[in-house]
Each structure stands twice: as C-alpha cells, then as structure tokens.
Amino acid sequence: EDAPQLIWTYPDNVEITVTNPTSSSNWLEINMYPIQWTSTGDIEDVKIELYKGATFVEEITDLFGYTTNDGSYDFYVSSAENYDGIDYRIKITDYDDPNVYGYSDFFSINVRSGTITVTSPRGSSLWQAGTMQSITWTSTGNILNVDIEIYKGTVLVYYIYDVSNFGVKLWDIDEDIETGTDWKVKISNSDNSGQFDWSYNFEITSAGEGGAILGYSFYIILTISMISFAIIIRRFKRRC
Structure with a gap:
C-alpha cells in the first residue's frame, strides 16, 4: 500500500x-x-x-x-x-x-489653515484720533480666530487676540494717540502664526484734522456691523 x-x-x-x-x-x-x-x-x-x-x-x-x-x-x-x-x-x-x-x-x-488678506486700512487711509474705525480682512480655508496687532513703525502698540474670524473689528482710536504716517495692521491666524498679512502703512491724524467724514464712517461701520451680525446668526442656525 x-x-x-x-x-x-x-x-x-x-x-x-x-x-x-x-x-x-x-x-x-x-x-x-x-x-x-x-x-x-x-x-x-x-x-x-x-x-x-x-x-x-x-x-x-x-x-x-x-x-x-x-x-x-x-x-x-x-x-x-x-x-x-x-x-x-x-x-x-x-x-x-x-x-x-x-x-x-x-x-x-484641528489644524486650521488658510490665507488672510487685510482690506482696511489701506495705504490711502487717513484716520483721526478719537474716532471709531473698521479694521477689515478676508480669509480662505478654515481659520476660526485671528490675532490683530497694530504697529507704529516696528513697535507693537495695540493688540487683541483670538478674535472671531468674521472679517471686521472696530477700533476705538484714543484721542491722545501718537500721530504719524507709519501705522500698520497685522492680522494672523490664531492657530498658526505663520499665516498672516500686513496692511499698507496708513496715517493717523490729530482729532479735528482732515480725514474720514464722521457721518460716512458711521454709516460704513453700521453696515458692516449688520452684515457681521447676520453672519453670526446664520452660523448659529447652521450649528443648531
């Protein structure tokens, strides 16, 4: 076998x-x-x-x-x-x-990235001390919050961090602020400081000097605020 x-x-x-x-x-x-x-x-x-x-x-x-x-x-x-x-x-x-x-x-x-473009102030902006002005920007990607820094020359003078990325922030300019033509704004991604943009240099003048027409500025600020509020409501409804 x-x-x-x-x-x-x-x-x-x-x-x-x-x-x-x-x-x-x-x-x-x-x-x-x-x-x-x-x-x-x-x-x-x-x-x-x-x-x-x-x-x-x-x-x-x-x-x-x-x-x-x-x-x-x-x-x-x-x-x-x-x-x-x-x-x-x-x-x-x-x-x-x-x-x-x-x-x-x-x-x-949770890595939030994108691009930021500062749209106001512009190089031609002339802002008066003692007035309210709108710092505005646009962004792409999924940036949640931004950091806003305001410089005179190379010196950081004002800052506010973790601002909601709605594209606008009102700045109440002090009446006794130092005037000059070398002011500029930097806006950065709060989650990635390497993503930022600078405004052009702009001018701040003393209160009462030439510059923005107060009524016109107020109209612009009111319009932007209403748009921002509408965006907030829309985002809130989407989350709900």
Missing part, C-alpha cells in the same frame, strides 16, 4: 488596509468623520485605536472594545483641547488576532 500523504493547508491571506483618513484629511472639532477600511481573509470583528505619532491616544471602539468588520466606523472629534496636531494615525486590528492590523496615513486633527 502507498504511504498516506500529508496535505498541508494554509489559511487565507488575512490583511487590513485603512482607506480613510488619508494624508490630506484634516478633521475639525465638533464633527463626525468616517473611519474606513478594507480587509481580506476571515476577520469577524476589529478594534480601532488612535495614535499621535507612535504614542497611543485612545481606543475608539472603547464601548465594547470592538466593532463588526463592516468597513466603516464613525468617529466624533470633540474639543480641540483633546486633539490638535498633524501626526495622528488610525490603527485597526483583528480583534481575534493582534498580529493582523493596518495603519492609516498620518493625518491632521
């Missing part, structure tokens, strides 16, 4: 590939985002974890410790106080075999 033959069987190739987030993802606070993956082989449940660099942050599937291997799981990003950086990764592991896992690309959480 022939000797019995041994038949070796090999398990299917088991693999997990994280497809979302990607390297271009930037997840912002108070939002829900889908973690997505594909897998091969016999994987019933998976465990999902969040890392910052090589450091473990938290287990995302902490309620039961696992979730069904259906390729998607929603992750709620809470306050920026909990998450902030550009080197986060998602790790997904076969719940029954810790040797089978996959990492996402590095991605960002």
